[in-house]
Amino acid sequence: MKAISVLAAAGLLIFVGNTAAEAKGCIKGAMVGGVAGHFMHHHALLGAAVGCVIGHHMAHKKEQEQKVAAQKQRAPQNAH
Numbered sequence: 001m002k003a004i005s006v007l008a009a010a011g012l013l014i015f016v017g018n019t020a021a022e023a024k025g026c027i028k029g030a031m032v033g034g035v036a037g038h039f040m041h042h043h044a045l046l047g048a049a050v051g052c053v054i055g056h057h058m059a060h061k062k063e064q065e066q067k068v069a070a071q072k073q074r075a076p077q078n079a080h
Contacts, residue, residue, distance in 0.1 A: 023056070024056065024059040024063070025055035025056045025057070025058055025059025025060070026052040026053075026056045026059075027052075027055070028055050029051035029052050029053070029054050029055020029056065029058070030048040030049070030052040030055065031048075031051070032051050032055070033047035033048050033049070033050050033051015033052065033054070033055075034047050034048035034051065035047070036051070037050075
């Protein structure tokens with residue numbers, strides 16, 4: 001029964017995640033953290049919360065790295 005509940009919640013989060021633009025990384029991190037927390041002494045909610053924070057941080061970090069890389073690629077073109 002718990003497995004069905006977890007799968008249903010994960011499916012719901014996937015659909016909700018497609019509409020939330022500011023939740024980058026949060027939904028994915030929450031799903032991974034929730035599953036990990038469930039297997040670590042039944043702390044699924046705590047795992048989901050921590051996973052959301054970490055996922056959001058990692059998505060923001062990746063976005064910043066992509067911006068820096070794009071700026072570096074444009075810089076030599078503008079130097080001419």
